[in-house]
Amino acid sequence: MNEAVPWPLPGPATGHVPVLRLGDVLLVTLQGDLYDSTAEQLQRDLAEAIARSGAAGVVIDVSGVDVVDSFLGRILAEIAGQARLLAARTVLVGMRPAVAITLVELGLTLPGLRTALSTEAAMELLTGRAWPARSGGRHRGSP
Amino acid sequence: MDTAAGAQARLPIRSDMDLMWVRQHVRQMAAALGFGLVDQTKLVTAASELARNTLVYGGGGTMETTPLAEGGTPGLRLTFRDEGPGIADLEQALQDGFTSGEGLGMGLGGARRLVHEFAIESSPGAGTTVRVTSWVGRPPLRREEV
Numbered sequence: 302m303n304e305a306v307p308w309p310l311p312g313p314a315t316g317h318v319p320v321l322r323l324g325d326v327l328l329v330t331l332q333g334d335l336y337d338s339t340a341e342q343l344q345r346d347l348a349e350a351i352a353r354s355g356a357a358g359v360v361i362d363v364s365g366v367d368v369v370d371s372f373l374g375r376i377l378a379e380i381a382g383q384a385r386l387l388a389a390r391t392v393l394v395g396m397r398p399a400v401a402i403t404l405v406e407l408g409l410t411l412p413g414l415r416t417a418l419s420t421e422a423a424m425e426l427l428t429g430r431a432w433p434a435r436s437g438g439r440h441r442g443s444p
Numbered sequence: 445m446d447t448a449a450g451a452q453a454r455l456p457i458r459s460d461m462d463l464m465w466v467r468q469h470v471r472q473m474a475a476a477l478g479f480g481l482v483d484q485t486k487l488v489t490a491a492s493e494l495a496r497n498t499l500v501y502g503g504g505g506t507m508e509t510t511p512l513a514e515g516g517t518p519g520l521r522l523t524f525r526d527e528g529p530g531i532a533d534l535e536q537a538l539q540d541g542f543t544s545g546e547g548l549g550m551g552l553g554g555a556r557r558l559v560h561e562f563a564i565e566s567s568p569g570a571g572t573t574v575r576v577t578s579w580v581g582r583p584p585l586r587r588e589e590v
């Protein structure tokens with residue numbers, strides 16, 4: 302890129318968030334600040350990916366996110382809601398303490414979203430077996 | 445006013461790209477003024493709520509940032525202004541869960557809980573101005589106060 306770089310630099314994931322597949326689980330990593338439109342695009346992409354793959358769960362790594370406002374909170378809750386309709390569960394991983402404290406003050410409870418401390422713990426929660434594990438049939442722990 | 449955190453600044457709010465600039469600008473100013481990480485996050489989140497309202501309901505506008513100092517305590521004031529349709533019933537708009545759009549209706553009430561001082565002025569046809577202020581090192585408001 303040889304044009305002038307605007308200040309401040311947008312976060313690295315401003316444009317598109319990739320959805321990775323790990324066995325039965327879809328994995329998404331949010332990094333930096335997101336455009337509203339990027340978050341909405343992710344919501345659509347995930348609905349399609351869950352429907353297509355029949356995934357049992359979705360893991361969203363938010364450890365790189367330093368602000369969750371009511372807009373992003375609503376998108377995350379809606380992702381969990383649409384995943385549930387498609388028989389998949391959603392787990393948030395690595396929320397920063399400052400973000401969690403702020404969400405409580407803001408009044409957002411994020412219904413339907415479970416949280417886990419690590420991606421491995423989330424995978425275990427969703428697949429009912431220790432991760433990493435051999436690939437195998439769909440196998441879900443009790444809710 | 446000129447302080448270590450820089451002078452007053454005004455940013456446009458016309459697109460979701462501008463919302464990112466607002467968040468980053470408030471984050472940098474709050475950090476430079478000495479706000480801790482949790483308080484920075486609260487201010488940035490409040491700014492994001494108010495800036496999005498300015499964009500979505502106010503049809504765009506501006507945010508002004510003013511660094512303050514009161515008795516040696518640094519503070520930051522953010523003023524959001526638009527010339528949109530205004531708010532007819534402020535009390536209703538501030539209620540958790542009220543939305544005229546497709547939001548959660550948590551933005552105004554939530555932003556008020558995240559700052560130390562909150563003032564809103566609006567009337568139908570005359571646009572909306574929301575001014576919030578927070579001070580470094582001051583404990584958060586108790587729930588009963590908001």
Ligand SMILES: Nc1ncnc2c1ncn2[C@@H]1O[C@H](COP(=O)(O)OP(=O)(O)OP(=O)(O)O)[C@@H](O)[C@H]1O
Pocket residue numbers: 371372493497498501502526528529530531537538542543544545546547548549550551552553572
């Ligand atoms: N700048 C504004 N101009 C006109 N109306 C506004 C403005 N800001 C807020 N409102 C009105 O107040 C209502 C409540 O705002 P609030 O931010 O609390 O919720 P929301 O924006 O609808 O949803 P959320 O912020 O949770 O995504 C809005 O739905 C809108 O009707």
Ligand SMILES: [Mg+2]
Pocket residue numbers: 493496497547550551552
């Ligand atoms: Mg709002």
